[in-house]
Amino acid sequence: MHSIKQIGKRFWYSTPISDTDRPVLGMVVGSGKALMIDAGNSESHANYFFKELQERGVPHPDIVILTHSHWDHIFGLPALGETLIVSSRETKEEMVKLQPLSWSDEAIDERVHKGIEIEFCAAAIKKEYLDERNISIVLPDVLFEERLEMNLGDVTCIIEKVGGSHASDSVVVYVKEEKILFLGDAIYCRMYAEKWHYKIDETLQLLDKLEAFDAETYILSHTGVLSKEEFQQETSMLRTIAHLTERYNGEKEKIVKKYKEQLQREVSEGEMDTIEQFVNGY
Numbered sequence: 083m084h085s086i087k088q089i090g091k092r093f094w095y096s097t098p099i100s101d102t103d104r105p106v107l108g109m110v111v112g113s114g115k116a117l118m119i120d121a122g123n124s125e126s127h128a129n130y131f132f133k134e135l136q137e138r139g140v141p142h143p144d145i146v147i148l149t150h151s152h153w154d155h156i157f158g159l160p161a162l163g164e165t166l167i168v169s170s171r172e173t174k175e176e177m178v179k180l181q182p183l184s185w186s187d188e189a190i191d192e193r194v195h196k197g198i199e200i201e202f203c204a205a206a207i208k209k210e211y212l213d214e215r216n217i218s219i220v221l222p223d224v225l226f227e228e229r230l231e232m233n234l235g236d237v238t239c240i241i242e243k244v245g246g247s248h249a250s251d252s253v254v255v256y257v258k259e260e261k262i263l264f265l266g267d268a269i270y271c272r273m274y275a276e277k278w279h280y281k282i283d284e285t286l287q288l289l290d291k292l293e294a295f296d297a298e299t300y301i302l303s304h305t306g307v308l309s310k311e312e313f314q315q316e317t318s319m320l321r322t323i324a325h326l327t328e329r330y331n332g333e334k335e336k337i338v339k340k341y342k343e344q345l346q347r348e349v350s351e352g353e354m355d356t357i358e359q360f361v362n363g364y
């Protein structure tokens with residue numbers, strides 16, 4: 083089940099659900115305007131968030147920013163009504179490609195078979211929507227290229243396109259006064275591919291961009307909240323594995339051996355998966 087949490091004075095979010103692939107939804111509330119971060123994987127996901135926030139006296143969003151074009155972040159848009167939709171130009175271009183698709187079981191299964199859709203997303207869509215699939219892709223109203231600053235009234239959001247292996251259109255939202263960095267799916271690996279993977283350069287460039295923000299709290303769409311320390315552990319792992327992959331030309335055994343030596347402990351299951359994903363991307 084979801085729950086609603088508040089961080090600081092101006093930020094609310096709903097926790098993710100892995101079963102139906104519902105990501106975190108965020109709401110930044112200034113004295114002038116309210117900004118929602120991502121629209122959710124369905125209208126019922128977005129409506130759940132609105133209902134819970136309304137009970138807490140939080141206003142309906144004036145603006146929504148999309149972190150990237152993946153289905154679970156945009157299918158909730160029809161529930162937003164008059165809310166102004168903002169995205170990067172690239173996110174809009176990706177959304178346009180989704181518009182002609184059918185979301186029937188047969189159409190989804192066929193795309194999985196062709197390797198265009200992921201098995202795990204297909205299962206999540208079927209679970210989230212059951213038999214009623216009136217999915218429509220609502221396109222953004224306002225586009226930006228690289229960076230955008232929004233003043234919501236006593237709170238400022240800096241929105242920056244950071245890219246990375248997960249999706250080249252990934253953007254992050256930095257809530258300056260609360261020192262929160264909303265990462266979306268940016269630091270995850272690429273899943274829309276034959277093998278889940280990370281690219282070394284993409285990852286290192288992404289980490290440089292993320293580390294430039296002076297944040298204390300980090301939000302990952304399918305994981306939840308990380309403290310600064312937890313975020314640093316995550317980025318240090320990604321950086322180390324990226325460098326070892328480069329140094330050992332993607333040879334898994336050598337990477338694992340060296341990584342173990344550096345840590346002076348056994349490699350965890352999660353770290354092993356990450357090594358595998360860098361090897362896949364090499």
Ligand SMILES: [Zn+2]
Nearest residue numbers: 150152249267
């Ligand atoms: Zn994604």
